[in-house]
Amino acid sequence: MLKNYLLNQRNNKLLPIRRFTLLCFLLMAFSAFSQKSPKVSTEVDTTSIKIGEQVRFTLTVEADTTAQVIFPEGQTFSPLETVEAFATDTTRQNDRMTLQKIYALTQFDSGSYKIPAQRIDINGNGFLTDSTTIINVANVAVDTLAQKMYDIKPLMEVEKSKAKLWLWILGILLGLLLIGAPVYWFFFRKKPLTEEEKVALLPPYDRALLELKKLENSRYIIQDEYKQYYSELTDIVRSYLEEDVHVSALESTTDELINKLELLKDAGELQIEEDTLLQFKRILQTADLVKFAKSKPESSVAEQDRKAIEEIVIKTHEALPEPTEEELMEQEEFKEELERKKQKKKIVYASLALFGLLVIGASTATAYYGFTYVKDTLLGHPTKELLEGEWVASSYGYPPINLETPHVLKRQETKLSPEMKANIKDLQMFSYSNTEALFTVGTSSTTLTQEVEPEFNKSIESFIENLEKQGAKNIITKQEEFTTLTGVKGIKVFGSGKFPVPQSKELVDGKYAILLFGGKGFQQQVILNWLDGDTYAQKIVDRILGSVEVKTEL
Structure with missing residues (x-):
């Protein structure tokens, strides 16, 4: 018992200390909690x-x-x-x-x-x-006696701004410049003539003398290249005879060429001496021996043969009769015809080059973007233009529905029947429709007369009945939960069917989607309708659905 008494006394002494320690711990914990809690x-x-x-x-x-x-x-x-x-x-x-x-x-x-x-x-x-x-x-008090009251003005159609038109014009001009500059530079620009082209434009007589002068300054004889020397020598004189004397000289043998010249001489068309023909025949025979029998004449003989050929060219030119006026006219017409052919050839080459650039550009774009996208870009596509145009983010009706659309939605005039007025206090509807693209988007905000939960099932049935009244058939309906980015939950009803085309009896495969939100005393709807298989329209729908935001209370 003494032991227990001593233990109790000890515990009684320690009790205040324990209570103080516990109180400090609680104060520290409360202080730490108050620091962390915002x-x-x-x-x-x-x-x-x-x-x-x-x-x-x-x-x-x-x-x-x-x-x-x-x-x-x-x-x-x-x-x-x-x-x-x-x-x-x-x-x-x-x-x-x-x-x-x-x-x-x-x-x-x-x-x-x-x-x-x-x-x-x-x-x-x-x-x-x-x-x-x-x-x-x-309300702000308005003195209607001092100031007249006016009706609300109707919506005004505003023409699309042409502020960016000059950018399109500038882009087109730059594109034409990028295509036209290479075409002009390579095909239509008058290029400076090369030395070979200048020589080719000379008359046959002048060109032959110039080429003989170049042969004189060549190093063929010094380097013992007699075969090349005599080949060029005979080619020069044969080309001259073919062009100026109009005798087939390039493909004729020595004997054949001499016989043709003698026939021209006998007919009086070529007034040339017999000695000149004999000398020309000897030079051609020497050239044949050098080219085919590997004969090697003296360098002085080779030089004399060149000079003799030069004399033959001069004498032959002098022996030709003066061209008649008809021949001169024919030559002029021939030159004009050649010029026209050159011009046509340039146009053909330029057209081919332009066509090639277009094909390469179209092929590259098709490989990168796909054939359908390139086709729709060039030929135009209504929903593609909507998708890539300037979108509008706005709030519609009350309770407000916030969403982003390709075009601003217009307010629709609505008249409530007496039966509807019993349950509906206010109905605000907005929509946009593109008949060419067969695309429609609309919103409706309904305020009820009583603070009751909206009947979504009746709204869905009414929507389907309205589609059928408009001529829609084979309507398939699916339903799932829909959640906005801010976490507001609603109902998504979607499906497909055959829908009528405006001003036509034709039915096309289409899709639809309707979002329903609401709370006590109000209901909100977003309605979409588009063509089945239209990938651009599907992207528009996905973007609109991703932008929908609504309020869950009035």
């Missing part, structure tokens, strides 16, 4: 404004200095409209920081509007603000 608060500068005035909504976040805080961006305050989001103001104290972001909000319709809860991302965790603040928007 705080989010909101504030508005006023709850009553007039139409068009602004409310300053302040979001304040207290967190550790190491925290990563992401504030909401865009039109997240609907039905209020975000006019401006000011820069974040940051203050630091020890290991804590206070972030403050101010939003300027407004509304252009009178009524009471609840500021929806805003999501702030802190270190990957979402924190929601309260949604109890209500903003009252009052």
Whole structure:
């Protein structure tokens, strides 16, 4: 018992110490928790404004200095409209920081509007603000006696801006320049003549004398190349005779050529002496011996033969009768015909080159993009133009539906029947339709008279019945859950069928999709209809569906 008494006394002495230690531990834990737990608060500068005035909504976040805080961006305050989001103001104290972001909000319709809860991302965790603040928007008093009231003006069709037209013109001109410059440079430009071309354009007589002079200055004799020397010598004189005397000399043997010249002499068409013909025959025979029998004459003999050939050319030219006027005319017409043939040849070559460039360009584009894409780019395709055009991101109706479309959606006039007015307070519809592309996109926002959940099944049945009334057949329907990028869940009804073509009795294979969202007192729909097998239309639909955002409360 004494032992127990001593133990109890000891425990009683240690009890205050244990309680103090436990209290310190709890205080430290609470302090550590308070340092790590962020705080989010909101504030508005006023709850009553007039139409068009602004409310300053302040979001304040207290967190550790190491925290990563992401504030909401865009039109997240609907039905209020975000006019401006000011820069974040940051203050630091020890290991804590206070972030403050101010939003300027407004509304252009009178009524009471609840500021929806805003999501702030802190270190990957979402924190929601309260949604109890209500903003009252009052009408602005207008003196209708002093100022007349006017009807709302209808929508105006605005012509597409031609600001980029000059860019297209510049691009076309650059393309023509890139193609035309090489064609002109290689085919139509007057190139400087080479030495060989200048010689070829000389008359046969002048060209023969010039070539004989070049042969005189050659090194054939010095290098004992007599075969090449006599080959060029006889080719020069034979070419001259063929062109100027009009006798087939290049393919004739020595005896045949001499016989042809003698016949011309006897007929009086070539007034040449007999000695000249004999001398010419001797030189041709010497050349035959050198070329075929490997004979090697003296260098002085070779030089004398060249001079003799030069004399023969001169005498032959002098022996030719003067050309008549008809012959001169024929020669002129012949030259013109040659020039026309050269011009035609240039045009053909240029056309072939241009065609080749087009084929190469088309083949390269086809290999890279595919035949269908190249064909649709050159010939045009309605949905391709929609896909690659300038898209519009906007908000439609109330409750708002935000989405991105190839063209702005136009408001559709709707009249509610007495039966519909019993359940529907307001119906706002917007749509865009391209009959050439057989593509349609539309939205509808419905406000109910009572705060009840919308009946999606009835809406789907009504949509299918409306398709059948328009002439659609073989409609296949599928259904699945749809979730927007911000996590709003809805229903997606989609399928295929045969749909009528406007102003025609023809039915084509098409597809459709309808998104349904809603909550107590309202319903929202996005409707799409496009041609089956149209890859461009499918990309348009995917892009629109990926951009849809809706509000889940009024």
